[in-house]
Amino acid sequence: MTSFTIESLRAAVEGTPLSEWEDAVTTITQQRAAVGEFLRAGGHAYGFSTFLGHLDKFAVEEAQNLDIFHAHLVGSPQELNAREMTAITVMKLCQAAQGGSGLSPEAYQQLREFHAHPREGRVDLQASYGSGDVVPAAWWTNSVFQLELTAHDARSVFRSGDVIALINGSFIPQGFILAHLAELEEAFATTTTLLQEAHAIIGASDVQLSVSLRDLGPLEHALSDALSRLTAALSASASRTSANPRFVFGADGPSGTRAESNASFLDFTFTSALEQYASAMVVASAYLRSATWWVSQHGELRDGEVGHGVYFVQPPKISKAYYDRLTAALSSAPPVVQAESNEVEDIGDGALHRAHTIVSALPLLLKQQRLLATALTAVRGPAGQRPRFEV
Secondary structure, three states, X not given: OOOOOHHHHHHHHOOOOOHHXXXXXXXXXXXXXXXXXXXXXXXXXXXXXXXXXXHOOOEOOHHHHHHHHHOOOXXXXXXXXXXHXXXXXXXXXXXXXXXXXXXXXXXXXXXXXXXXXXXXEEEOOOOOOOOOOHHHHHHHHHHHOOOOOOHHHHHHHOOOOHHHHHHOOOOHHHHHHHHOHHHHHHHHHHHHHHHHHHHHHHOOOOOOOOHHHHOOHHHHHHHHHHHHHHHHHHHHHHOOOOOOOEEEOOOOHHHHOEEEOOOOOOOHHHHHXXXXXXXXXXXXXXXXXXXXXXXXXXXXXXXXXXXXXXHHOHHHHHHHHHHHHHHHHHOOOOOOEEEEOOOOEEEOOOXXXXXXXXXXXXXXXXXXXXXXXXXXXXXXXXXXOOOOOOO
């Protein structure tokens, strides 16, 4: 297995092709040839010689790959920017470079070409029930391969098994988070800085401060630990094969090749890291709300403030409203138990759901930060000024 560090993943998102991707070309080509021999010798592999889900008892021909693919373009896709599309592609390339997926070298090359020349795409990130994200992945594939072209062009792209090799696996939520990782890190760093500034202003004359301000250690540890787990989970996900089926190759030709059914499209380690980050977001939001209240109270009671500190009355209330919305957004998660495809897909990890809610809730945390930053600026200045709390 090839190990990808978080630093290499960051570099790849910024456009640097990884040498490991080039190194994997020979392996992918050789493995694809072995898969072809295996299938021609009468071997069976899910999605390569069969339809998908509970229809896997039916044989499929190569020309029907297009029907399988189009059947997964369900939902209402949203626009993803080039960075998000690139990061998702980076995760897929890293996992494909591990080998074992049976992906054709032609499809692998198309992924590399997209990374070299990224563009916006359309993906329905909410079309996930947690037991693999094959529908969002199909939308991603549709954009990467530009399959809005003719049906003939699409048929020329997909070899037997390419559809399942492309859309299966756990890479959509990881890529989406990787695209926003810098923002998620900056959000926690800014929170810590603002709270330290609030502590310096409020703590000078009080014997016993509120819990949120007397000791920032628990918060700082929670934020640091959440980020460490998240980056480690991203690296671990990129450094493993995530594909169903997964091929194992022997030295004695087709008879030594076998397709193993597995559930590597589930990544509870990554989901757990997302849950910890979400929990840390809630804690950070609570601390920001409290600090906004104390800083505003300091301004409201200061002699000479306009209208007895009228400008400091509303910010704590609005920060609390943002906190309420943030916690509501992060409180729901799809159940682990599923009952899809006649109970074939009976377990889900909810990773994409959680990744999407985290990124969607982030603007609320940033609004709280701007409120506190404005309050801090106001109380540092002379009394009597009219602060603007527009965020």
